[in-house]
Amino acid sequence: MSQIIKVGMADLNVTKGEGVLTTLGLGSCVGVTLYDPITKVAGLAHIMLPSSKAIRNNTNPAKFADTAIVLLLEEVLKVGAIKGRLVSKLAGGAQMFAFANKNDIMKIGERNTIAAKKILKELKIPIIAEDTGGNFGRTIELYANSGMIIVKTIGRGTKQI
């Protein structure tokens, strides 16, 4: 019996053992996961923006790459993960609409992915897989018993990372 926990936009959650974390319809947002393969602790954050520093209203730490990943790390450690064993995977960060004049907001997906990678590097957590970029949405499911992520799309099939 696996328990499926939904992670909404600008939200994060953790589970362990037989639990499954899912986030539906990732577009320009990026899904960052942390996983400890020994204790089978898994965490997932649905991140909207690269940095909390440039934003005045930053009361929700789960919204920003810099604060969300740090918070997610604290949460997985609380339920038994060991930092040295943690690995990360990334999915999302797409550009949903194509325009000739590319301003910053259109490239937000790419910027989210870059920001998440930078924070993970600072925290010395290796990224072992990613499915980012493109111009399509993704639904992801993270299985705590294996660390596997299933990435579902519309019209582009399903894959495992």
Added chain:
Amino acid sequence: MGISIEEMNNMQLDVLKEVGNIGAGNATTALAVMLNRKIDMNVPKVEILEFNEVVELLGGADVPICGVYFHVDGDLTGNIMFMLTMDSSKLLANMLLFKENKTKALDEIEQSALKEIGNILSSAYISSLTTLTGLNMKISVPSLSMDMAGAILSVPIIQYGQVGDKVLVIETEFNEGDNDIKGFFFLIPDVDSFDVLLKSLGVLE
């Protein structure tokens, strides 16, 4: 820095809602003229919603929908997104092309027709906004995407997310005969442009 939806007072919100009403009304009239049919419109619902509530409005984050997206340039900068359920987009495309296509997917001509409808609706919307505010605005060519609701909505939501945790959504429902079409407008001014908009309407010092 720009004002966020959360910080607005009731009068400012009412004015924004009224702008939404007028814009949606003109957009529906433009659609009726274009299709040369009588189109009835319900009073648009203008709502301030949390991120996750917006997604639920369209039936869930993984439900496929169709979004047409525009840049707005001029005195006020930002974006406009017009969003339809897949069923509604199919109905609209069929109406415009005078055909009965029962297949689920939209072909290239139907997509192009939807972009054009998006264009007409958004232009009508912007032109009523220009008349009301005296601000000069123009919209870009449309860009269309058919994908999961959450993924498409992430675009306007992220832009609202830069200043707050809520989004302004204008929901319009129109019908032609037995066909109900539900569309959603998102007016997404850039960070500083809400101030410009509210000032031009005389509800911000």
